[in-house]
Amino acid sequence: MPDVRLHNVSKSFGTEDVLKSVSLDIVDGEFAVIVGPSGCGKSTLLRLLAGLEQADAGDIEIGDRRVNDLAPAARRIAMVFQSYALYPHMNVYRNMAFGLKFSGLEHSEIERRVRKAAETLKLDGLLERKPAELSGGQRQRTAIGRAIVREPDVFLFDEPLSNLDAALRVNTRLELAGLHRSLGTTMVYVTHDQVEAMTLADRIIVMNEGRVEQTGTPLELYREPQNLFVAGFIGAPRMNLVTGAAAQEFGAETLGIRPEHLTIAPRAGDWTATVSMVEHLGSDTYVYADAAEAGTLIVRAGGNTSVEPGAAVKLKLDRSAIHRFDAGGTRMT
Amino acid sequence: MQNRLTTISVHTVLLVYTAIALLPMLLIVSNAFKSRRAIFADPLALPGPDTFSLKGFSKVLAVSDFGLYFVNSLTVTLVTLALVLLFAAMAAWALSEYRFRGRLVLGVLFAVGIMVPIRLGTVSILELMVALDLTNTLTALILVYTAQGLPLAIFILAEFIAQIPKDLKDAARCDGVGEVHIFFSIVVPLIRPAIATVAIFVMVPIWNDLWFPLILSPGEGTQTITLGVQQFVGQYVTDWNAVLAALTLAIVPVLALYLVLSRQLVRGLTAGAVK
Numbered sequence: 001m002p003d004v005r006l007h008n009v010s011k012s013f014g015t016e017d018v019l020k021s022v023s024l025d026i027v028d029g030e031f032a033v034i035v036g037p038s039g040c041g042k043s044t045l046l047r048l049l050a051g052l053e054q055a056d057a058g059d060i061e062i063g064d065r066r067v068n069d070l071a072p073a074a075r076r077i078a079m080v081f082q083s084y085a086l087y088p089h090m091n092v093y094r095n096m097a098f099g100l101k102f103s104g105l106e107h108s109e110i111e112r113r114v115r116k117a118a119e120t121l122k123l124d125g126l127l128e129r130k131p132a133e134l135s136g137g138q139r140q141r142t143a144i145g146r147a148i149v150r151e152p153d154v155f156l157f158d159e160p161l162s163n164l165d166a167a168l169r170v171n172t173r174l175e176l177a178g179l180h181r182s183l184g185t186t187m188v189y190v191t192h193d194q195v196e197a198m199t200l201a202d203r204i205i206v207m208n209e210g211r212v213e214q215t216g217t218p219l220e221l222y223r224e225p226q227n228l229f230v231a232g233f234i235g236a237p238r239m240n241l242v243t244g245a246a247a248q249e250f251g252a253e254t255l256g257i258r259p260e261h262l263t264i265a266p267r268a269g270d271w272t273a274t275v276s277m278v279e280h281l282g283s284d285t286y287v288y289a290d291a292a293e294a295g296t297l298i299v300r301a302g303g304n305t306s307v308e309p310g311a312a313v314k315l316k317l318d319r320s321a322i323h324r325f326d327a328g329g330t331r332m333t
Numbered sequence: 334m335q336n337r338l339t340t341i342s343v344h345t346v347l348l349v350y351t352a353i354a355l356l357p358m359l360l361i362v363s364n365a366f367k368s369r370r371a372i373f374a375d376p377l378a379l380p381g382p383d384t385f386s387l388k389g390f391s392k393v394l395a396v397s398d399f400g401l402y403f404v405n406s407l408t409v410t411l412v413t414l415a416l417v418l419l420f421a422a423m424a425a426w427a428l429s430e431y432r433f434r435g436r437l438v439l440g441v442l443f444a445v446g447i448m449v450p451i452r453l454g455t456v457s458i459l460e461l462m463v464a465l466d467l468t469n470t471l472t473a474l475i476l477v478y479t480a481q482g483l484p485l486a487i488f489i490l491a492e493f494i495a496q497i498p499k500d501l502k503d504a505a506r507c508d509g510v511g512e513v514h515i516f517f518s519i520v521v522p523l524i525r526p527a528i529a530t531v532a533i534f535v536m537v538p539i540w541n542d543l544w545f546p547l548i549l550s551p552g553e554g555t556q557t558i559t560l561g562v563q564q565f566v567g568q569y570v571t572d573w574n575a576v577l578a579a580l581t582l583a584i585v586p587v588l589a590l591y592l593v594l595s596r597q598l599v600r601g602l603t604a605g606a607v608k
Binding site (some may be wrong): 002047050051052071072073074077079080081082083084085086088089098099102146149180 | 396498500501504505506507508509510514518519522523567
């Protein structure tokens with residue numbers, strides 16, 4: 001079983017500690033998404049897994065093997081880079097076949113694997129093209145194909161969608177999810193985009209400043225964020241975080257309310273607020289309201305909401321869905 | 334308007350420079366096809382029906398071992414070129430890719446090699462060659478020229494290698510490609526334009542050099558073209574027909590090599606690699 005396990009892994013570049021004693025368990029076959037703001041150490045973590053950087057301390061295990069001292073190729077991983085990193089002077093076929101040539105595989109087997117991957121990824125007609133003659137999506141698929149043909153134990157993705165335009169990103173996201181279903185291979189996917197994380201992941205690992213803040217299924221993280229960072233990071237638009245007297249009323253230092261758990265009430269409500277801005281998205285309307293007690297709040301209202309900026313409104317909160325955090329930012333039960 | 338003015342002035346400067354650079358060559362080539370009398374009567378005139386003569390060429394080919402000199406020059410130049418490009422690219426790759434003890438010192442040493450002209454060491458080089466029993470061999474020239482060409486070549490190639498995206502090398506490492514193959518299958522193809530540039534830089538001074546052939550291998554069988562031409566230059570009488578014809582012939586191969594290499598220069602090979 002090629003589980004991926006990290007135990008107290010640390011890494012620093014010079015005086016900067018990029019990873020601070022990170023421990024992590026990724027189960028065989030899982031689609032794990034590591035998400036966090038830029039500079040949180042998520043890419044470094046992936047490069048440590050790939051063997052492109054050396055850990056300063058701790059153990060990295062893939063399957064039952066400790067791989068700290070193994071070269072990338074010996075770890076049976078395949079990595080897809082944010083920049084795709086296609087060999088510019090080789091055509092699509094050779095890009096995919098190049099690595100296999102050094103693995104001692106039969107020529108016919110290499111050909112079979114490349115053809116099969118090309119078919120899966122709809123690259124059949126493009127095998128003779130050079131990367132410069134491909135569109136962004138085709139380059140992306142070539143990069144994924146190069147990973148597939150290796151038939152690795154673990155796939156590593158480093159923000160693979162961030163260079164694609166929005167429409168293509170959604171498409172490729174679906175294709176990746178389908179790919180994971182059909183291959184069933186463990187995938188570790190790094191992104192800063194929480195929508196990608198929510199939609200793709202079996203399990204999300206939220207990182208911040210070199211630490212793992214929380215791991216769990218997308219809905220666990222959404223419903224029960226363990227600390228203020230996760231609460232603010234997961235969910236769009238982001239959770240309203242209220243401090244001061246309004247929070248102490250609920251016995252908390254910080255009070256978290258998702259935008260969908262606030263409603264604009266016709267008469268009675270918890271807070272009085274002035275609407276400062278309204279965003280119509282069609283299905284939803286985001287209302288930004290300034291409340292004297294609670295600061296600026298985002299309310300997710302229905303698509304037919306018709307409030308105007310400047311209007312005074314009452315806001316009612318769903319008391320069963322509030323999140324309470326103590327002075328240290330940890331969730332209170 | 335401003336732009337146009339800049340373009341015009343830039344081109345004027347370039348044209349003037351080109352004219353200055355080409356004029357001596359034109360003089361050599363045009364006079365090589367003239368009779369001796371015509372060369373002296375009007376050196377700037379182009380060869381006409383009255384003055385046209387191939388006497389110089391026939392003399393060069395008949396009297397001297399021109400073919401041998403030619404082969405010698407070509408051997409020295411090409412072997413040196415191959416050695417310099419191979420070693421320089423490897424050293425540049427090592428210096429820019431790997432972090433190892435003494436890297437900085439090595440880099441500085443190569444930089445010093447660019448600044449100090451190798452001719453300052455002529456006496457010691459000659460002593461060394463005598464001790465090694467390499468005088469009057471082409472090997473001596475090849476060794477000296479390789480040493481002379483390496484520093485600048487390393488310097489230029491290291492700059493280019495440093496520009497190859499890190500992800501490409503990482504991708505290859507994840508693919509299980511060994512360092513040697515990464516170098517030959519990925520790095521070298523990607524810096525081909527730079528290699529062509531360096532090849533021209535290295536080649537021309539070697540082909541044109543008179544100093545080291547004269548000192549290290551002036552023997553009968555190892556003369557290069559530049560040295561061979563000298564036999565027509567006398568203390569009292571110079572056979573200008575032959576000298577000019579020999580020089581004209583000497584331009585041909587270096588020009589051919591330049592044309593081959595310069596086709597590589599224009600290509601931007603990293604297009605489509607990343608993004």
